[in-house]
Amino acid sequence: MLGRLWLLGLAPLLLASRPQDLRPFELADGERVAFIGNTFVERDLEHNHLETLLTTRFKDRSIVFRNLGWSGDTVFGHARASFGSTEDGFKHLARQAGELKPTTVFLAYGMNESFEGERGLAEFSKGLERLLDVLASVRARVVVLSPIRHEDLGRPLPDPADHNRSLLLYIGALKEAASRRKHLFIDLYALLGEKPGTDNGIHLNAEGYRRAAREIGKVLGLEPRPWKVEVDIGRSSIEAQGTRVRDLAAATTRVSFEATDEMLPGLAETGRTLYVRGLSPGRYVLKIGGSVAATGGSDEWARGIDFRKGGPFDRVEELRRAIAAKNLLYFNYWRPQNETYIFGFRKKEQGHLQPETPLFLPLIADKEAVIAKLRVPEPQPVTLEPEK
Amino acid sequence: MKILLALAFALGQAQPAPQADKPPDPEEERKTFKVADGFEVTLFAADPLVAKPIQINFDARGRLWVATSSIYPQIGVGEVPNDKIVILEDTDGDGKADKSSVFADGLFIPTAVEPGHGGAYVANSTEVLHLEDTDGDGKADRRRVLLSGFGTEDTHHILHTFRWGPEGDLYFNQSIYIHSNIETPHGPRRLGGAGIWRFRPSTLELEVLCKGMCNPWGHTIDPWGQSFGTDGAGGDGIHFLMPGATYPHFPSGERHFPGLNPGQPKYCAHEILSGRHLPDEVQGHLLANDFRANRVVRFALTDEGAGYSSKQAGDLIKSTDRAFRPVDIRMGPDGAIYIADWYNPIINHGEVGFRDPRRDRTHGRIWRVTAKGRPLVQRPKLAGAPVTELLEQLKSPEDWTRHFAKRVLSEKDPKEVLPALAAWTKAQTDEHAKLEALWMHQAFDVAEPDLLRALLRSPDFRARAAATRLLARRPRWVPDPLGLLETQVADEHPRVRLEAVRALREMPSERAVEIAMRALDKPTDRFLDYVLWLTAYELKSVWLPAFEAGRVTFGANRKHADFALQAVKSPMALKTQIERIKAEGWMADEARAAALSMVTAFGTADDLRTLFAASYEPGLQAKVLGALARAARERDVKPAGDLSGLRRHIGHADAGVRSAALGLAGAWKLDAFRPDLAKAAGAGDKAAVEGLAALGGEESLRFFRGMTASAEPRARQLGVIGLAAIDLKEAAGLAGGSLAGDPTELFAAFLQKKGGAEALAAALDPKKVPPDAAKLGLRWMYGAGRQEPALVAILNAAMGLTTKGRELAPEAMRELMAQVASKGDAVRGEQVFRRKDLSCLQCHAVGGAGGAVGPDFISLGASAPVDYLVESILTPDKKQKEGYVSMAVMTKAGDVVTGVRVRESGEELVLRDAIRDEIVIPKVSIEASKITGSVMPSGLADLMTDAELLDLVRFLSELGRAGPYAVTAAPVVRRWRALEGEAWVPAYSQVSGVLPVEKPTQLRAEVEVTTPGRFRLRLNSAKGLELTVDGKPVDAKDEVELELARGLHVLGFKAEPRAEGLRCEFEEAPGSPGRGRAVGGK
Known part of the structure; x- marks a missing residue:
C-alpha cells in the first residue's frame, strides 16, 4: 500500500516529463530486459515469478529476459571482479550492459552496501550514479528495486534494528537518484513489510519471491486481470470476463464449454471464479484442460467458487519451469565454470573449449521458442461434473 | 602395436x-x-x-x-x-x-x-x-x-x-x-x-x-x-x-x-x-x-x-x-x-x-x-540413544564416537539436553571430558563461565589452549576477557601463549595489543613469532595512532615496542624509528631492516636526511646507501639540502660501499660527482656505469661511446650497458662486438629495458655471436623467465642449433610417446635433467631441493601423462600450474621485470625468478602489469638431441612412481653447496638422495633445528670423509650423533672422488626431544 502511495507521490514529477508513465508499464515487442543486482536477482533464477508474470502479460510479444544477478554484488561491482580489482568488476558489468543493450533494466542493489552504515552512504551514492550513467549510456529504461527489510526472525539470528535503520538511508539514496533521473522506483522494503518472507532475514524464500513479483506487478500497473465466468443453466447462458467462451453445453448435472483465456494467470495466487446456477443438488468437480481445478456443492457453485488450479495454472507452472531452464542455460553461458581455463590466464590449456560457449545460444533460443508457445493460452475444455 | x-x-x-x-x-x-x-x-x-x-x-x-x-x-x-x-x-x-x-x-x-x-x-x-x-x-x-x-x-x-x-x-x-x-x-x-x-x-x-x-x-x-x-x-x-x-x-x-x-x-x-x-x-x-x-x-x-x-x-x-x-x-x-x-x-x-x-x-x-588380527570397535548406537548415554559417549576412546555423540546431542532440543549436560559436567574429572562439556555449551550457545575459567587454568596445556580459543569466540561469557588473557599470554606453555595472542586479535583494543606483546617475555619460536607479528600487523590501525599519541607505551618495554613497530610498516612507525635513530643511533638487526625498508617505501625527504646523516655507521653504509638509492629511483625522493657528504663514501676503502655510493650519486643525479663516476666506470665499476647513465646527457653519451671503442672486452661491455640506458638502438648495434668474455650483464641490461630484446634481436648477427656468449644469454633469459622468440632464435642459431618445430601432430605425439617407452632411459634422463645449460633445477625442486619458480617434481610422473610432459617441454606456454602465476611488470622507469608472483600487498608486489628469490616492486613504481603465461622457457628442447629428450621425458615420467624414482620417506639431505674456486655454488642430490662426487670436493649442507636435542647423521659411507659441524671437526662415522642447539647449523664435508657418491640422512635421535630437518630450497 505504501508503495502505491509513494508512486502516486512520484506522479506529479513524472507528469511533468513523461506522462506516458502513468499508463501501465509496458514491454514492447523486441525489448531486452535485464535483471541486474545482487543475491536478490541471482537467487530469483530458482523462482522467476516476475519474469513469468511479465511473459504472460505480454504474450504476443517477443521479449528477451536476462538475469545478470551475482550474489554479493554491489553498485561498485565487487562480486564481478574475479581475479581483478573491484574496478574490473564494474567494467565487466558495464561491458556486459554495452553488449546486451538492454532496453529495460530492473536494478536491485543496496543490501550489501547498507551494512557499511552511514559512513558508506556517500560512496554508495557515487557508485550508484556511475552505474546509472552506464545504463543511461545504453538508453535503458530503469526500474529501481529497493532492498527488502531485514526481517527479524528472532535470536540467535541478529537483531536487525540497526541494519534496518541503515537500509532506510540507502533506500532514501536509491529513491532520490531514481526520482532525479525519472526512473521508476519500487519500494520493496515498504511493500513487503515487516515479514517479507525470508529464511535468513535478508533473502526471500519461494513465497517471498512470489509476493515480491505480485507487489512489483501491482506498482507497474500489471494487476491480475479478473477471470470470471457465470453460467446459468436454466437460461443456458454464459458470461465471461478475461476469457473467450464457446460451445456451452449446460445440463443440471453437467456443464461444459471451451474457454480461451486472454492471458495465463501470471502468478499462481491470481484467483479465478466460476459461478454456475441451476445445478441439481450434489457435489461437482471442475476440470479445466483435464486437470482438476476445484470441487464444491451445487449451492457453492451458485455463489461462485474461487480456484487456483487447473489447466492454465499447470501451464503457467510449465512456463515458469521453461523460463528457469532457459535462465540456467544462460547462467552457464555467461558465468561458465572453469572460466580461468577457458577464457582466463590459463586459456592456453582449455581455451579450445571456447567454441562451446556460443553453442549455448541456440539452446537458449530453443527454450525461448518453447516459452513463446507456452505463454499463449490455448483453448481449454472446461467441465463441471458430479463428483464420483 | x-x-x-x-x-x-x-x-x-x-x-x-x-x-x-x-x-x-x-x-x-x-x-x-x-x-x-x-x-x-x-x-x-x-x-x-x-x-x-x-x-x-x-x-x-x-x-x-x-x-x-x-x-x-x-x-x-x-x-x-x-x-x-x-x-x-x-x-x-x-x-x-x-x-x-x-x-x-x-x-x-x-x-x-x-x-x-x-x-x-x-x-x-x-x-x-x-x-x-x-x-x-x-x-x-x-x-x-x-x-x-x-x-x-x-x-x-x-x-x-x-x-x-x-x-x-x-x-x-x-x-x-x-x-x-x-x-x-x-x-x-x-x-x-x-x-x-x-x-x-x-x-x-x-x-x-x-x-x-x-x-x-x-x-x-x-x-x-x-x-x-x-x-x-x-x-x-x-x-x-x-x-x-x-x-x-x-x-x-x-x-x-x-x-x-x-x-x-x-x-x-x-x-x-x-x-x-x-x-x-x-x-x-x-x-x-x-x-x-x-x-x-x-x-x-x-x-x-x-x-x-x-x-x-x-x-x-x-x-x-x-x-x-x-x-x-x-x-x-x-x-x-x-x-x-x-x-x-x-x-x-x-x-x-x-x-x-x-x-x-x-x-x-x-x-x-x-x-590385521585386532578386533574391530563395536559400532556405537547413537541415533535415538538417551541423552545421558550420549553424554557418557563423550568419553569414548574413539574420536568417531565422541564426534557423533556431540553431533546427535547438538541437534537435540536444548531443553532436553541442557539439564543433563549441567549435571554431567559437574561430575567430570578428566580434562578432556570437561573440554567436551565446554564445547557442548558453545554448541548450544549457553554460557558456562566457571567451566571456561577452570579450563583456562587446566593442568593440561591442550585444554588451556582450547579454552583460550573458545574465550576469543565467546568473550561475553566473562566480565573481563582481557584480564583472563593477561594470564594466558604468560602461560608456561607456548601453545597457550599462541592462542592467547590470536585471541587478543579478536578483541581489538589498545590494551589488547600491549597484552599480546607480553608473549615476548617468554621464549618464542617460529609459530609464536608469526602470530605475534600477525596480531601487531592486523591491529595496526588500533594501536599505532595510540602509540603515536602516547597512549600505548608497551609499558615502556623497548623490546615489545620494537617488535610491534617493525611488524607494521607505516609512515608513523617509520617516524618513530627515525626519531630513535636521531636520538640514539642505529637499532639492532630486524628493527633496522624494517626501518630501511620503510624508508625505501615511504620515507620523506626529512626522513632521508636523517638516514643520510646516519649513513656513516661502519658496516651499515652499503645498506643505507642502497635504501636511499631505491627511494630515489622508485619514488624520486632524496634528502633535502647538501649532499656533498656522499664524497666520504665514494672514497671508502670498501669496494661495496664505493659502488653503493657511486650508484647513489647517479640516482640523485649529482653532476658534481661525474668525474668520480667516470673514473670508476673506466676502472670497470658497473654501479658507476649505471650512475653515469642516470646522469645522462651528451657527456655520458660521449663517455660510453669511448668505452665501447676500448680494446678491453669488459670495458666495451660496460660501455654498451651504459649506452643502452641512453640510446638503445645505438647500443644494440655495438652489442655484437662486445660479447667476448661473460656477457650476462649485457644481455640482462637489454632485456630489462622496454624494447631491449627487440632492439638486440634486430641488431645481432647470429654468425658473429660467439656460441658461449649465446649460451650465457639464453641461460639468463631462462632464469628470468623471459620468452623472446626472435632473440632465442638468433642465439640458438649462434650455437648451431635450429629452433625445432614445437607443435606435434597427434600422430607424431603418439610416435614420440612410443619412443619414450621403448628408447627413453631414466638414468640418462636424470643426467640430462641435472645439466647446467638446461637450468632445470634453477626453477624446479625435486623433494624440496631446487628452485621454487616452478612446481616441485617429486611426484610428477605419477600424475602427469607423458603427452603432457612432452608438451610442457616443447610448448610450455600452453601449460600453467596454479600457485605459479607469472607476471610481466613494466615500471614507470621503463624497466621490464618478469617472474612468478610470490605475494602482493597494498604497497608491494613480490615476484620470484630463477635468479632472484624475491624481487620486491613497490606498487607506486608500476606503470603496467599483466598476468602472463608460463615462465618456463620454450627453447629448451633445442638444447637437447632427440635421444636426450626421450631420456628426459622418461625420467620425468618415472618420478613418484613405484621404483627407483619413488618418493622416499628418508630424511635425506638434498640441497648442497659445493666449493668451486672461491664460490659456494648450489648442488642437489639425485632423486635417490645421492650426490655424485666425481672429483675432490668440499661440500656444505644446512640443517635447521627448531627444538634443541640430539640428532643423527647417517652416511652411506664415512670412508675418506672429513666432517665438520659449524666449522668444528667431528669424527666421521657411518652414524654420527650430534647435540644441536636451536638454529641453523652447517655440516661441512671434504670428500675424495667416490663411486657411491655421498648420501646423508639427518634426523632426530630416538627418544630425543629435538626437532629439526635438512634445509631445502634453492
Whole structure:
C-alpha cells in the first residue's frame, strides 16, 4: 500500500516529463530486459515469478529476459571482479550492459552496501550514479528495486534494528537518484513489510519471491486481470470476463464449454471464479484442460467458487519451469565454470573449449521458442461434473 | 602395436587398459596395493553402488554419505546437471556396503556433503545447500540455499571439504582461483583465494578461519580442537592451521606461514587416526592421500613448541594402478579406515583436455583398511540413544564416537539436553571430558563461565589452549576477557601463549595489543613469532595512532615496542624509528631492516636526511646507501639540502660501499660527482656505469661511446650497458662486438629495458655471436623467465642449433610417446635433467631441493601423462600450474621485470625468478602489469638431441612412481653447496638422495633445528670423509650423533672422488626431544 502511495507521490514529477508513465508499464515487442543486482536477482533464477508474470502479460510479444544477478554484488561491482580489482568488476558489468543493450533494466542493489552504515552512504551514492550513467549510456529504461527489510526472525539470528535503520538511508539514496533521473522506483522494503518472507532475514524464500513479483506487478500497473465466468443453466447462458467462451453445453448435472483465456494467470495466487446456477443438488468437480481445478456443492457453485488450479495454472507452472531452464542455460553461458581455463590466464590449456560457449545460444533460443508457445493460452475444455 | 604400448605406458596401469565393455575389476586394482605390514585392505563399495566419489562423511548412524559427480570437470553444452549425493550402508556389519541409495540428485558438481539437521549440507558449485528429508523416505524433499556466491573459476577449486567442528560449526574450504562474495545477515563476506570458512548454521555467521594454501582439500580438527590442513597442490605436507593465519600461495598478505613438511608431494585430504582398533604406535598420526603417486601416506605428528612437527612415517598403501586416486579418507564407526578412490587415470585440470576420453566418469571405489588380527570397535548406537548415554559417549576412546555423540546431542532440543549436560559436567574429572562439556555449551550457545575459567587454568596445556580459543569466540561469557588473557599470554606453555595472542586479535583494543606483546617475555619460536607479528600487523590501525599519541607505551618495554613497530610498516612507525635513530643511533638487526625498508617505501625527504646523516655507521653504509638509492629511483625522493657528504663514501676503502655510493650519486643525479663516476666506470665499476647513465646527457653519451671503442672486452661491455640506458638502438648495434668474455650483464641490461630484446634481436648477427656468449644469454633469459622468440632464435642459431618445430601432430605425439617407452632411459634422463645449460633445477625442486619458480617434481610422473610432459617441454606456454602465476611488470622507469608472483600487498608486489628469490616492486613504481603465461622457457628442447629428450621425458615420467624414482620417506639431505674456486655454488642430490662426487670436493649442507636435542647423521659411507659441524671437526662415522642447539647449523664435508657418491640422512635421535630437518630450497 505504501508503495502505491509513494508512486502516486512520484506522479506529479513524472507528469511533468513523461506522462506516458502513468499508463501501465509496458514491454514492447523486441525489448531486452535485464535483471541486474545482487543475491536478490541471482537467487530469483530458482523462482522467476516476475519474469513469468511479465511473459504472460505480454504474450504476443517477443521479449528477451536476462538475469545478470551475482550474489554479493554491489553498485561498485565487487562480486564481478574475479581475479581483478573491484574496478574490473564494474567494467565487466558495464561491458556486459554495452553488449546486451538492454532496453529495460530492473536494478536491485543496496543490501550489501547498507551494512557499511552511514559512513558508506556517500560512496554508495557515487557508485550508484556511475552505474546509472552506464545504463543511461545504453538508453535503458530503469526500474529501481529497493532492498527488502531485514526481517527479524528472532535470536540467535541478529537483531536487525540497526541494519534496518541503515537500509532506510540507502533506500532514501536509491529513491532520490531514481526520482532525479525519472526512473521508476519500487519500494520493496515498504511493500513487503515487516515479514517479507525470508529464511535468513535478508533473502526471500519461494513465497517471498512470489509476493515480491505480485507487489512489483501491482506498482507497474500489471494487476491480475479478473477471470470470471457465470453460467446459468436454466437460461443456458454464459458470461465471461478475461476469457473467450464457446460451445456451452449446460445440463443440471453437467456443464461444459471451451474457454480461451486472454492471458495465463501470471502468478499462481491470481484467483479465478466460476459461478454456475441451476445445478441439481450434489457435489461437482471442475476440470479445466483435464486437470482438476476445484470441487464444491451445487449451492457453492451458485455463489461462485474461487480456484487456483487447473489447466492454465499447470501451464503457467510449465512456463515458469521453461523460463528457469532457459535462465540456467544462460547462467552457464555467461558465468561458465572453469572460466580461468577457458577464457582466463590459463586459456592456453582449455581455451579450445571456447567454441562451446556460443553453442549455448541456440539452446537458449530453443527454450525461448518453447516459452513463446507456452505463454499463449490455448483453448481449454472446461467441465463441471458430479463428483464420483 | 607401438601406439597401444605407448598408451599403456602413458596410463601406467599394471593391468591392461580398461575396455568399454569390460569394467575394470576392483579386485585387480586391490592386487596392486602394497599395504603396510599389519594392515589389510578390502573393498567396501564400488560402482555401480557408487561412482566418482569426491567427498565422504559418515553420519551418526554409521552410514557413509558420498558426494559424487560425473559432470566434473566441465558441464557439457546443454547438459542438465544431475549429479548425486549417495548414501552407502553396511546394514549387516560385514564390512561391505550392501545398500546404496540416492539422497539427492539434480546437483551441479557437488564437491562436498556433510550430513546434519535432518538431511545434509551440500556444496553445489556457487551455493551451500541444505537438503532435508522431511518425510523420512531417505530422499531429500526440501532444498534451501543457505549461502550463495562462491566462485567457480575452476571446478577443482570450488567449495569442498565440509567438516563439523567440535563446537557445532561447519567448516568448508575453497581453493586458490576462487573468488567468493557471500551475503549473510551479518553483512557480506568476501574471500578471493584459498581459505577455510567457518559457518554457524544457527546464527548464519560466516567467517574465515585461515587463508592460503593452493588447493587445500584437507582439514581435520584434532581431539583438542587444533586444525590441520593438507594442500592438493602445494608442497609443504601437513599444515598447522592457526586462527587467522595466511599460508603460502595466497594472492595477498605480507607473510605466509609455511607447512610442516617442505618438499613433500601434494596431498588431497587427510584423517587423524584414533580408536582401539588401530595399534598404539599410529594413534594420533595423520593419514594423507598422495593421489598423484597413488599412495596413502602416514605422518607422525608431535608437539614442537607452540606448534607441531610432522614426519613422514611410511606408506599405508602404495599402488601401481595409475587410476587409484585416494581423494578422501575417514575413520569409520567400526574403527576401520575408509578411503574414497576417485578411480581415474587422469586427474586435475590442466594436464589434459576437459573432454579427453581418458577421463573416467563412471567408476569409483570405497576401500576399507583394517589392522590385521585386532578386533574391530563395536559400532556405537547413537541415533535415538538417551541423552545421558550420549553424554557418557563423550568419553569414548574413539574420536568417531565422541564426534557423533556431540553431533546427535547438538541437534537435540536444548531443553532436553541442557539439564543433563549441567549435571554431567559437574561430575567430570578428566580434562578432556570437561573440554567436551565446554564445547557442548558453545554448541548450544549457553554460557558456562566457571567451566571456561577452570579450563583456562587446566593442568593440561591442550585444554588451556582450547579454552583460550573458545574465550576469543565467546568473550561475553566473562566480565573481563582481557584480564583472563593477561594470564594466558604468560602461560608456561607456548601453545597457550599462541592462542592467547590470536585471541587478543579478536578483541581489538589498545590494551589488547600491549597484552599480546607480553608473549615476548617468554621464549618464542617460529609459530609464536608469526602470530605475534600477525596480531601487531592486523591491529595496526588500533594501536599505532595510540602509540603515536602516547597512549600505548608497551609499558615502556623497548623490546615489545620494537617488535610491534617493525611488524607494521607505516609512515608513523617509520617516524618513530627515525626519531630513535636521531636520538640514539642505529637499532639492532630486524628493527633496522624494517626501518630501511620503510624508508625505501615511504620515507620523506626529512626522513632521508636523517638516514643520510646516519649513513656513516661502519658496516651499515652499503645498506643505507642502497635504501636511499631505491627511494630515489622508485619514488624520486632524496634528502633535502647538501649532499656533498656522499664524497666520504665514494672514497671508502670498501669496494661495496664505493659502488653503493657511486650508484647513489647517479640516482640523485649529482653532476658534481661525474668525474668520480667516470673514473670508476673506466676502472670497470658497473654501479658507476649505471650512475653515469642516470646522469645522462651528451657527456655520458660521449663517455660510453669511448668505452665501447676500448680494446678491453669488459670495458666495451660496460660501455654498451651504459649506452643502452641512453640510446638503445645505438647500443644494440655495438652489442655484437662486445660479447667476448661473460656477457650476462649485457644481455640482462637489454632485456630489462622496454624494447631491449627487440632492439638486440634486430641488431645481432647470429654468425658473429660467439656460441658461449649465446649460451650465457639464453641461460639468463631462462632464469628470468623471459620468452623472446626472435632473440632465442638468433642465439640458438649462434650455437648451431635450429629452433625445432614445437607443435606435434597427434600422430607424431603418439610416435614420440612410443619412443619414450621403448628408447627413453631414466638414468640418462636424470643426467640430462641435472645439466647446467638446461637450468632445470634453477626453477624446479625435486623433494624440496631446487628452485621454487616452478612446481616441485617429486611426484610428477605419477600424475602427469607423458603427452603432457612432452608438451610442457616443447610448448610450455600452453601449460600453467596454479600457485605459479607469472607476471610481466613494466615500471614507470621503463624497466621490464618478469617472474612468478610470490605475494602482493597494498604497497608491494613480490615476484620470484630463477635468479632472484624475491624481487620486491613497490606498487607506486608500476606503470603496467599483466598476468602472463608460463615462465618456463620454450627453447629448451633445442638444447637437447632427440635421444636426450626421450631420456628426459622418461625420467620425468618415472618420478613418484613405484621404483627407483619413488618418493622416499628418508630424511635425506638434498640441497648442497659445493666449493668451486672461491664460490659456494648450489648442488642437489639425485632423486635417490645421492650426490655424485666425481672429483675432490668440499661440500656444505644446512640443517635447521627448531627444538634443541640430539640428532643423527647417517652416511652411506664415512670412508675418506672429513666432517665438520659449524666449522668444528667431528669424527666421521657411518652414524654420527650430534647435540644441536636451536638454529641453523652447517655440516661441512671434504670428500675424495667416490663411486657411491655421498648420501646423508639427518634426523632426530630416538627418544630425543629435538626437532629439526635438512634445509631445502634453492
